[in-house]
Amino acid sequence: MSDFNTIDDLNVSGKTVLVRADLNVPMQDGRVSDTTRIDRLAPTLKELAAKGAKVVILSHFGRPKNGPDAKNSLRHVLADLSAAVGQDVAFAEDCVGDAAKAAIAAVPAGGMVLLENTRFHAEEEKNEPGFAKAIAELGDLYVNDAFSAAHRAHASTEGVAHHLPAAAGRLMQAELEALTKALEKPERPVLAVVGGAKISTKLDLLGNLVSKVDMLALGGGMANTFLFAQGTDVGGSLCEKDMADQARAIMEKAKAAGCELLLPKDFAAAKEFKAGAANRTVPADGIAADEMALDVGPATVEFLKAKIATAKTVVWNGPLGAFEIAPFNAGTNAVAAIVADATQAGTLLSVAGGGDTVAALAAAGVEERFTYVSAAGGAFLEWLEGKELPGVAALKK
Template identity: 65%
Template sequence: MSWKSLDDVEMKDKTVLVRVDINVPVEAGKVTDATRIEKIVPTIKDIQAKGGKPVLLAHFGRPKGQVVPEMSLKVVLPALEAALGQKVGFAEDCIGAPAKKAVAAMQAGDVLLLENTRFHPGEEKNDPAMAAGLAALGKVYVNDAFSAAHRAHASTEGIAHLMPSCAGRLMEAELKALNAALGDPERPVVAIVGGAKVSTKLDLLGNLVAKVDHLVIGGGMANTFLVAQGIEVGASLAERDMADTARSILEKAKAAGCAIELPVDVVVAREFKAGAANETVAADACPADAMILDAGPETVDRIAEVFARCRTLIWNGPLGAFEIEPFDAATNAAARKAAELTRGGRLVSVAGGGDTVAALNKAGVAEDFTYISTAGGAFLEWMEGKVLPGVAALEA
């Protein structure tokens, strides 16, 4: 990879524009989860240590190019100051006179947050004038927002072409982890793809079968693949109109030498609720009035065996209805096996996607994985093999 890191760029006495993602949940005017804010602290501290003055560019919510007072980044200031352990300045706009005045007033050691970039229509349009307005404020650009790297916006893509640019620590860690998982992985590689619908992950499945050695399909998606093989799944969630597509993915996988792992036994119930009466049956023996809500123990054993033979794991999506007990059992068991192998140095494990992160946290093993991506859409597009504009701009 040809992008630069903070270590490669001179920053002493320079104003450094840092694109961050601090689009955090807020209730009653207070940040309820500061994880994204805490993750940018190493980048800001390193810029300060190199003698640079960090000026933060960020979006908040979806104001669609309008000034929406309740979407002002002012709301994150207390959490940002708490994470950094210092006062943070604030400019009422991200371009123009207010921004220039605030930047000009900065002293060594200061940190400045600019108002929501999406208050300007030029941000999401990647307007060259907007990018130039941002670039005029500093001498170096740092992108530390991998989670926004799949968007070609003025603050994520346009600006990177106008000044010396590099990746921040969070972006650097993400790119290294992703390269280790799919770019240049230790083989064999296994991927888990779960979730409700095949239709939402067609690009992902199509890309992975050509790149991994084993593909474990779970969740409602697995039911669609069972239907494609002529197996009845009762009242289960399944996209019957996607059967031909599922068959074509199976054929593509066979041609590529990728082993598809589908459930061999399943946990079924008559109602979708916590603690519902359930039974484990063979995958081809789902009663007509029941629905498949989890993979069974024999399937989990097979997945564990695949993990033990592999060196790299990429995980996106749960194996069952992990939100409600006892239909979280397969996801929890597989996650714990992956964590055990990772702790033992036998597996590089990279996971991402909202449900996946929630499931691994629920299983209590998120800390044991090699890398957990909180990037959502950007992580998924990377798994699909798409070019991320924010990353490509750093490499240009």
Template identity: 60%
Template sequence: MADWRPLDGVDVRGKRVLVRADLNVPLRDGRITDLTRIERLSPTIVELAGKGAKVIVLSHFDRPKGKVVPDMSLRPVAAALGAVLRRPTAFAADCIGPEAEAAVAAMAEGDILVLENTRFHPGEESNDPALAKAIAANGDIFVNDAFSAAHRAHATTEGLAHLLPAYAGRLMQAELAALEAALSHPKRPVGAIVGGSKVSTKLDLLTNLITKVDLLVIGGAMANTFLAAQGAELGKSLQEPALHDTARAIVESAATHGCRILLPSDFVVSETFAPNPPTETVPANAVPANAMALDVGPATTETIIAAVKELKTLIWNGPLGAFETPPFDTSTMRLAIAVAEATAGGLISVAGGGDTVAALRLAGVTDRLTYVSSAGGAFLEWMEGKTLPGVAALAPR
């Protein structure tokens, strides 16, 4: 049984339902450039409103640091939410106080209201009980649908859940179900692909994964640190000499847990990091002194793809190379397509992290994986084995 409660069977008709969303969308010149988070939130709101709830949406936006910053208002985001939902969406210029109370009091069954940026109040990020109580006064039920903010113990992610009957929204439910299927109860063999620039930023992740997965593929510049720790010549490639001992310890620990670590066998290198420079492919232990590794090579890519085909479950966080700069996107694009094809054949594939999502979008396969998480830090912390306050607070009481 899940240690969080879904919305199944909850009677919401006529109830004031506070929905914690993540409306922290990219905004440029007053226009939203990516509606993904709003679109993913809409099923929960549509369901609640359709069942007669008075839906009151809470969210943070940017980092106003407890002060009212007009450029960080949720007003334009509320308008975008209404456009996506194709129904009227009201807005209140505060999340507590007379304006919020009046807007909530005016609601009829099925209405939708967005309250102003919760981070305009310093008590949001400090999880002030007084702020949580003031917000809770306008609700009868709390629904957390912001997994991407669940790693923060804030007033509207953790505090509210202790003051009202608390449930996971449909986006939160889907995210938790996908992650539990990938790490808590996976079909084996299970593998993980971890990329990125530094071992230091993903040390907890690597340490946890080697106890959970059968195969760990390490790519990106972080693979350089592991190879250098084994004596490889890496030229000018980015790596972390101070973490060589740590890298060796991770490899040794993986062996004791029956986890195979797959490191690059070849690299695509260049003397300059720029779009489409002269490149060559070299063995991973012999990068020329004046060159740097910027992508894994074709032999490594083939090995990874072959390994993925043997898996039942795959978790992916981080690209294999500097995918934003061609031609160093080659391996990541080929892998993305291969993972999509394997998913069509039955692989359970779960991916997340900003760079990973961007790479999958670039490859055009976002909709072809089992689940692609829009959460950043929360996705990473879950994979690290950490307790997320916003999820723990949803446990049945």
């Protein structure tokens, strides 16, 4: 991607390369419970080491309040990180100053050292210039491979890039290339699938998408708010009735932009929200007063299947129903499988992201069959909202 420097633009042999990673991984009983972020980072670290660089890894971890504390030490991820890169990674007790310098000096070219949690210093989140400079003094080059932290202008994600030649790591590069293909320079028609409980949390996102995509399919609780805004009775379903005006404004904006809004045709409706609850399929306007719409129905799946068949690009954020409990995961699973099949057939580029989305697609068993699934929650959403991400802007040529 021409507007950004990548590792290919750097001569790293014999240099000390600072790599901003996102090692803020989930923990259970003091152990890493999901190594996805570590596994996705490993190729960048291994490539730099293989090219003769001394690799220095920076990351935040947890939300420490008052300086260093054992619970939020990056020591917890050291064993998994070493296993992922196939070599023993050294550890420094601080991310700046003498402790960091000594640990880096002790590592040979091709070796790696993990520095302690950047958030043990309050200056990190304030993007304090002196602190960014102190980090920059530790290396010759800067590589940012933490797209998931790119929406925050912190010292280690943005500030340091002003002091050293800066480039995107392979994970950041893959993310930026996937996102550019999906929304900046997409093959059309583009269909966006947006689900989730509330439109109030996704107003900016919906407002930006209707001006960028050709079709917008809505599901989850937010679809009920749009139906209600059109005068449909949604019974006892989750619905933000006070957001009806905003929903109507988005419909108007979509109409003006020539974006087709795709609302559910039918629902799986139930009287209680629990696994295996008795339910029936009803048309969108057929929900009884004591029922809730908990998933899109089969007619909606067929409707979306026909629309997906006409699309060249799909961007997905949020489930179409209460995907955490069967049988109300059926709609999300069915539509996800349709997108995955078209992707594998080579007719569709599919990009998905955001917390619940990754979980829903993993539960549907299709995560590996999309073109790209972003593990970056907040950064992916801000990108969908059309916002410039400080950590990405700092890497521009």
